[in-house]
Amino acid sequence: MTSQPQIVGNSPIRKEGIAKVLGRARYVDDITLPGMWFGATVRSSIPRGRITSIAFDPSIPWHEYTIVSAADIPGENCIVHLTKDHPCLAVTHVNHCEEPILLLAHPNRSALPAAVAAVHITYEELPAIYSIEDSEKKEQIIWGEGESANTFKTYLMQKDQKPIPDEIWQTADYIVEGEYRTGAQEQLYIENNGVIAEYDAVKGVTVQGSMQCPYYLVHALELVFNLPAEKCRVIQTETGGAFGGKEDFPSVIGSHAALLAMKSGHPVKLCYDRAEDMAATTKRHPSRTRHRTAVSKDGKLLAGEIDFAIDGGAYATLSPVVLSRGTIHAPGPYHWPHLTVRAKAMTTNIPPHGAFRGFGAPQSIFALERHMDKIAKVVGLTPEEFRRRNFLATGGHTATGQLLKDPVDMQHLLTRALEESNYHAKREQFDRDNPTSTIKRGIGFATFFHGAGFTGSGERRLNSLVEIELTPEGQPRLLVSSTEFGQGTNTILCQIAAQTLHLPYDQILIAQPDTGHVPNSGPTVASRTAMVVGKLVQRAAQSLLATLAPLLSSRSAAEGPAVASELPHDYTPEDFRHAALHYLAEHGSLKTEARYQSPGDIFWDDETYSGEAYPAYAWAVYVAEVAVDTTTYSASVTNFYALQEVGKVLHPILAAGQIEGGVAQGIGYALYEKCTWNNGHLANNQMTNYIMPTSADVPPIHVTFEEIPSPHGAFGAKGIGELPMDGPAPAILNAIEHATGIAFTEIPLLPEDIFERMTRTPEAGSESLDTAVAGPIFSEATA
Amino acid sequence: MRSNITQYELVAPKSLDAILQILADSPDRYTPIAGGTELMVALGAGRLQQKKLISLWNLGELRFFEVTPDAVHIGAGATFTDIRNHPVITSELSLLSQAASWTGSIANQNRGTLGGNIVNGSPAADSPPALLAYDATVTLVSTRGSRTIPYRSFHLSYKKTVLAPDELLHSITLPRNLIGYKTYIRKVGTRNAQAISKVAIAAIARTKHGAIESIRIGAASLRETPARLIATEQSLLNQTVTPATIAAARSALLSETLPIDDIRSTAKYRAAVAANLLEEFLHTL
Structure with a gap:
C-alpha cells in the first residue's frame, strides 16, 4: 500500500501563508x-x-x-x-x-x-421608516405593492404541511411566549x-x-x-x-x-x-422573533409557532435567501410534533443588509436558544434536561420532514461539552459565591445545528464545475472559482487534491480565480466549499488519475497490469511527473473536470418548504462563562467551550481558527457591536465607536471536535465556516441569566442596557417565572 | 485618506526657542503637533481644519523627566510609553502609569504625549483624572516667559484652555509627598483596550483615626472638561466611611457633574457608574 503520509487531517502550511507573512501578497490597493x-x-x-x-x-x-x-x-x-x-x-x-x-x-x-x-x-x-414595526404598519409604502408592500419575501413552513391543531393549544400544560431581537452587525473584514x-x-x-x-x-x-x-x-x-x-x-x-x-x-x-x-455597505439583518410554544408538564415540546421577521434595508439584495436559512434553522436541533414558522423580510430606509456569516441562522437560533431556557424554567427543568427530552436523533425528522440518516448524537455532544467545561460544578460554585460578590458569575450554553451547502435545491441549480489541469511542468493545478479570503480555501482544496493524487501537498497548485480561466465552482459562501467543492476536487483528481493510470501503472513495480477499475496508488511523485510529462508530450494538454451531481436521495420542495433542506448538518454545543460587574453593569465572557461535530476535519489548525474567530465575532454580536442609526445614517461608522471586541475582551476559547465522516464531502468533511457564529450569543445571554437572574431578550446587550434593567423599579414590570403566579399560559402579557 | 495633504504645511524647528519664536511671530497661528495621535485621525477623516502645523515631536527640551526630592517634572513631550517605563512614576505615582497603559494601543502609546493628551482638552482623556488626583501643576512657556499654574485651573470649557496662542505646555509637575495615601483609579471604557472612557475616576485619600483627612478626586467624561470633584471631596472631609457618608458623597458627585448622552454611553449610566466607582474607592479606606 501507499507509504504516502496523511495530508487530509494534518495541518500543512497555508498555500498563500508565506506571501502574506512576508508582505508580498498583493491586495487590490497594492x-x-x-x-x-x-x-x-x-x-x-x-x-x-x-x-x-x-x-x-x-x-x-x-x-x-x-x-x-x-x-x-x-x-x-x-x-x-x-x-x-x-x-x-x-x-x-x-x-x-x-x-x-x-x-x-x-x-x-x-x-x-x-x-x-x-x-x-x-x-x-x-418620510422614512427604520424599523420592522414601522415597515409592517405600511403607512409608508417604500417597496412593492399589495401583498408584497414593504415585504421582500415571506415563507410559511409547516411540519408535515399541516397547521397546528387547536386542541394542542387548548390542552397543553404550558404555553410559553417570548419575543427576541438581534441587531445589525458589520462584517469588519480587515481590507475594505x-x-x-x-x-x-x-x-x-x-x-x-x-x-x-x-x-x-x-x-x-x-x-x-x-x-x-x-x-x-x-x-x-x-x-x-x-x-x-x-x-x-x-x-x-x-x-x-x-x-x-x-x-x-x-x-x-x-x-x-x-x-x-x-x-x-451591507450588514447583518436585524431581526425580531416571536415564539409561542406548547409544552407538556414533563417537558416535551408539543407545538411551536415561530414568527420570524428580518429588516432587509432598502433593497432586496440577498434577503430572501437569508430569510430562508433563518427560517429553516429556527426550529433548532429539536423534535417538534407540530410546528409553524412564518417568516418575512421587511423593507426599511436603511442601507441594504446583506450576507454575513451565518446568514439568518444566528438570528433565529439566538431566539430559540433563549426561548428554550425560558421554557425550561417555566416547566421546572434544567436547561440541560429540557433539551435532552427534545433533541433530534438519528432516524428522526427535522421540521422540514428531512429524515436524519447520518448519525446524530446531540445527547453525547451535550454530555461531553458539559463535562469539558465542568459546567455542573461551576454552576453550583457560582450559585454559592454570587450572593456575596459584586461580580456575578454565570454559565450557560446553546445547542444548535447549521446546514452545509446551499439550501434545498440550490446546489442543483448552481451546477458547480471544478477542473484540474496539468501545467507544462507536469504539476496539477486546481481551477476553481472558490476564493481564499483568510479561511483556508486554497489550503484545504490542495490537501484534498494531494491526498487523492498521492502527491506531496506542495506539488499541488491552485489558480488565481479568474473567470477567464477557471470554471464556475459556485460562490464561496454557505459553508459549502469544504464539503461540496472539496468533493468535486476529489472527483476531478480521481479523473485525472484515471487518465494517467496506464502511464503510471506501466511505471509501477512488478505488480502486473493495473486493474482498470482501480486507480493506481503505488507510485512516487517522480513517477507521476514522468507520467504527466509523457501524457503532455503525446496529447499536448490535460484537463479533467467534475460537475456537481445531486445525491439521489435529496429532494426539496420550494412550494411547501419541505424536504432535504441540506445534505448535511454540523451539530454543536457551546458553553459560555460570564462575569457581570454590578459596579459597571458590564458583562464579559470569561471562558468559552466550543464542541462541534463537523464531519472529518481537513485541517485542524485552520478549523480551530475558524471556530475561534467565529466565537469572537459572536461575542461581539452579543455584547459589543451596535450599529447606531441616526435618521438612517450610521452614526458610528468608525472603529473607535463601533465597538468590536479586542483580544483583551475575548476569553480563552477551548475548541474541540467530534468527527463523524459525512458521505457528502471529500474525505467525510462537512461545512464549518458559519456554525461558530450561531451559538455564542444565546450561550452568553443564557449565562448572564444564570449570573443575574435577568432574562435578557435582545442583543447587542450593552452595559447601558444591563444598567437600565438592573436599576429599573419593580413596579415597572416583573419577570417572575413562578408558574404559580404566571398561570398556565406564560406570556409577556401575563408576566 | 480624505484630506489632500498637499494643502497642509508642516514645519519642524530644531529647538524650543525657534518654535516659540515662530508661534510669537506668525500672524497665521500654527497648530503644534507632537505624536499626532489626535490630529492624524482628523486628517485621515478629512476634518483637520488647521492647515499649518508645527512639529514638537521628539524635541529633547520637551521630552524629559526630572526627579527632585519633592516632585517629578514630566516634559510635555514625554510619551505614554516613556511614562509607563519610568521607575519613579510606576512605583510612586502609579495612577498615572496605569492611565497611560490604558491609552489607545501600544502604537498610540509610543507616539502620544502627556502634553498632547492635556492640551487636546478632551473631557474623556485618560491622564487628567490621575493628574487632578495628584494635584499636578503645569508650566506654560512662550517668548514672554513662563508661568506655573495648578492643572485644575487649566481647562476653561469644552476644548478651551488657558493656553495663549503663542504659548506651549512645557511640563507637568507631580508632588511626591504621598506617604499614607490610599489610591484608586478605574476607567470604564467601551471595551478593555483601545477604548475611549465612558467614565473614569482617579482618587487618593488619607485617613486619620478612621476619618478622611485629605482626599482628591479627578474624573473624566463627567463634565465638559476633566474635573476635580471638589464638592464630593468636601462632603467626605473629616468623615468616616459609613452608609450615610457614602450616600452624601454620591449625591454630592451627582450635584457637581453634568454627564451627557453621546455615541458611547448615556448620562444616566455615567452618573450611576461614577457614583459606584466612588463608592468602590470609599470601601477601601
Missing part, C-alpha cells in the same frame, strides 16, 4: 495599472426622497473629472441579485442614506474628496471593499478586486453593460477577509468602477476607506 485613475462615489445624504437638483460647484475644475450618472449605463440600471429592484445609480429617488447617485474619477486620488463634497444635491424629502476596472471596446469589461464570488460579479456586469458573459471577466485578488460582506456587495462597487473605466477610457481603482465602507 496594485497599480498604467494610466490608472481613481474613483469616488457621490451618495445621498437623506434616507428617502426625490432628487430635485444636482449642481456642480464652480470651485472644482470639472473638466479634469469623469462624471458617471445612470444615463451612462449601457445596459440596465440595476444590480441584479435575486430581483431587479436595486438601481446601480439612483435617478429620480433615493431610498437610503449613502445611496450612490453619481460616480467621479480623476487621475489624482487626493483630488476626489473635495469634488465629492462639491456636488450639491437637493431633495424633496419623504475595493476593485480596479478596465474597459475595452472589443474585449469588454475586466474587474479585479477583493471578493468572494467572481461569477456573481460577472452576472451583475452582464446586465449593467449588456454584454455576454465572455466579455465580463472578473479576477479575485488577494482578499483580506469577507465574512459575507464581499458576497453581494462587489456587484455594486465592481459595476461602478467599470462604468468609470468605460467613460474615462482609463483603468479605474475604486477602494472605499473604512468610514465609507462601514456607512454604505
Whole structure:
C-alpha cells in the first residue's frame, strides 16, 4: 500500500501563508495599472426622497473629472441579485442614506474628496421608516405593492404541511411566549471593499478586486453593460477577509468602477476607506422573533409557532435567501410534533443588509436558544434536561420532514461539552459565591445545528464545475472559482487534491480565480466549499488519475497490469511527473473536470418548504462563562467551550481558527457591536465607536471536535465556516441569566442596557417565572 | 485618506526657542503637533481644519523627566510609553502609569504625549483624572516667559484652555509627598483596550483615626472638561466611611457633574457608574 503520509487531517502550511507573512501578497490597493485613475462615489445624504437638483460647484475644475450618472449605463440600471429592484445609480429617488447617485474619477486620488463634497444635491424629502414595526404598519409604502408592500419575501413552513391543531393549544400544560431581537452587525473584514476596472471596446469589461464570488460579479456586469458573459471577466485578488460582506456587495462597487473605466477610457481603482465602507455597505439583518410554544408538564415540546421577521434595508439584495436559512434553522436541533414558522423580510430606509456569516441562522437560533431556557424554567427543568427530552436523533425528522440518516448524537455532544467545561460544578460554585460578590458569575450554553451547502435545491441549480489541469511542468493545478479570503480555501482544496493524487501537498497548485480561466465552482459562501467543492476536487483528481493510470501503472513495480477499475496508488511523485510529462508530450494538454451531481436521495420542495433542506448538518454545543460587574453593569465572557461535530476535519489548525474567530465575532454580536442609526445614517461608522471586541475582551476559547465522516464531502468533511457564529450569543445571554437572574431578550446587550434593567423599579414590570403566579399560559402579557 | 495633504504645511524647528519664536511671530497661528495621535485621525477623516502645523515631536527640551526630592517634572513631550517605563512614576505615582497603559494601543502609546493628551482638552482623556488626583501643576512657556499654574485651573470649557496662542505646555509637575495615601483609579471604557472612557475616576485619600483627612478626586467624561470633584471631596472631609457618608458623597458627585448622552454611553449610566466607582474607592479606606 501507499507509504504516502496523511495530508487530509494534518495541518500543512497555508498555500498563500508565506506571501502574506512576508508582505508580498498583493491586495487590490497594492496594485497599480498604467494610466490608472481613481474613483469616488457621490451618495445621498437623506434616507428617502426625490432628487430635485444636482449642481456642480464652480470651485472644482470639472473638466479634469469623469462624471458617471445612470444615463451612462449601457445596459440596465440595476444590480441584479435575486430581483431587479436595486438601481446601480439612483435617478429620480433615493431610498437610503449613502445611496450612490453619481460616480467621479480623476487621475489624482487626493483630488476626489473635495469634488465629492462639491456636488450639491437637493431633495424633496419623504418620510422614512427604520424599523420592522414601522415597515409592517405600511403607512409608508417604500417597496412593492399589495401583498408584497414593504415585504421582500415571506415563507410559511409547516411540519408535515399541516397547521397546528387547536386542541394542542387548548390542552397543553404550558404555553410559553417570548419575543427576541438581534441587531445589525458589520462584517469588519480587515481590507475594505475595493476593485480596479478596465474597459475595452472589443474585449469588454475586466474587474479585479477583493471578493468572494467572481461569477456573481460577472452576472451583475452582464446586465449593467449588456454584454455576454465572455466579455465580463472578473479576477479575485488577494482578499483580506469577507465574512459575507464581499458576497453581494462587489456587484455594486465592481459595476461602478467599470462604468468609470468605460467613460474615462482609463483603468479605474475604486477602494472605499473604512468610514465609507462601514456607512454604505451591507450588514447583518436585524431581526425580531416571536415564539409561542406548547409544552407538556414533563417537558416535551408539543407545538411551536415561530414568527420570524428580518429588516432587509432598502433593497432586496440577498434577503430572501437569508430569510430562508433563518427560517429553516429556527426550529433548532429539536423534535417538534407540530410546528409553524412564518417568516418575512421587511423593507426599511436603511442601507441594504446583506450576507454575513451565518446568514439568518444566528438570528433565529439566538431566539430559540433563549426561548428554550425560558421554557425550561417555566416547566421546572434544567436547561440541560429540557433539551435532552427534545433533541433530534438519528432516524428522526427535522421540521422540514428531512429524515436524519447520518448519525446524530446531540445527547453525547451535550454530555461531553458539559463535562469539558465542568459546567455542573461551576454552576453550583457560582450559585454559592454570587450572593456575596459584586461580580456575578454565570454559565450557560446553546445547542444548535447549521446546514452545509446551499439550501434545498440550490446546489442543483448552481451546477458547480471544478477542473484540474496539468501545467507544462507536469504539476496539477486546481481551477476553481472558490476564493481564499483568510479561511483556508486554497489550503484545504490542495490537501484534498494531494491526498487523492498521492502527491506531496506542495506539488499541488491552485489558480488565481479568474473567470477567464477557471470554471464556475459556485460562490464561496454557505459553508459549502469544504464539503461540496472539496468533493468535486476529489472527483476531478480521481479523473485525472484515471487518465494517467496506464502511464503510471506501466511505471509501477512488478505488480502486473493495473486493474482498470482501480486507480493506481503505488507510485512516487517522480513517477507521476514522468507520467504527466509523457501524457503532455503525446496529447499536448490535460484537463479533467467534475460537475456537481445531486445525491439521489435529496429532494426539496420550494412550494411547501419541505424536504432535504441540506445534505448535511454540523451539530454543536457551546458553553459560555460570564462575569457581570454590578459596579459597571458590564458583562464579559470569561471562558468559552466550543464542541462541534463537523464531519472529518481537513485541517485542524485552520478549523480551530475558524471556530475561534467565529466565537469572537459572536461575542461581539452579543455584547459589543451596535450599529447606531441616526435618521438612517450610521452614526458610528468608525472603529473607535463601533465597538468590536479586542483580544483583551475575548476569553480563552477551548475548541474541540467530534468527527463523524459525512458521505457528502471529500474525505467525510462537512461545512464549518458559519456554525461558530450561531451559538455564542444565546450561550452568553443564557449565562448572564444564570449570573443575574435577568432574562435578557435582545442583543447587542450593552452595559447601558444591563444598567437600565438592573436599576429599573419593580413596579415597572416583573419577570417572575413562578408558574404559580404566571398561570398556565406564560406570556409577556401575563408576566 | 480624505484630506489632500498637499494643502497642509508642516514645519519642524530644531529647538524650543525657534518654535516659540515662530508661534510669537506668525500672524497665521500654527497648530503644534507632537505624536499626532489626535490630529492624524482628523486628517485621515478629512476634518483637520488647521492647515499649518508645527512639529514638537521628539524635541529633547520637551521630552524629559526630572526627579527632585519633592516632585517629578514630566516634559510635555514625554510619551505614554516613556511614562509607563519610568521607575519613579510606576512605583510612586502609579495612577498615572496605569492611565497611560490604558491609552489607545501600544502604537498610540509610543507616539502620544502627556502634553498632547492635556492640551487636546478632551473631557474623556485618560491622564487628567490621575493628574487632578495628584494635584499636578503645569508650566506654560512662550517668548514672554513662563508661568506655573495648578492643572485644575487649566481647562476653561469644552476644548478651551488657558493656553495663549503663542504659548506651549512645557511640563507637568507631580508632588511626591504621598506617604499614607490610599489610591484608586478605574476607567470604564467601551471595551478593555483601545477604548475611549465612558467614565473614569482617579482618587487618593488619607485617613486619620478612621476619618478622611485629605482626599482628591479627578474624573473624566463627567463634565465638559476633566474635573476635580471638589464638592464630593468636601462632603467626605473629616468623615468616616459609613452608609450615610457614602450616600452624601454620591449625591454630592451627582450635584457637581453634568454627564451627557453621546455615541458611547448615556448620562444616566455615567452618573450611576461614577457614583459606584466612588463608592468602590470609599470601601477601601
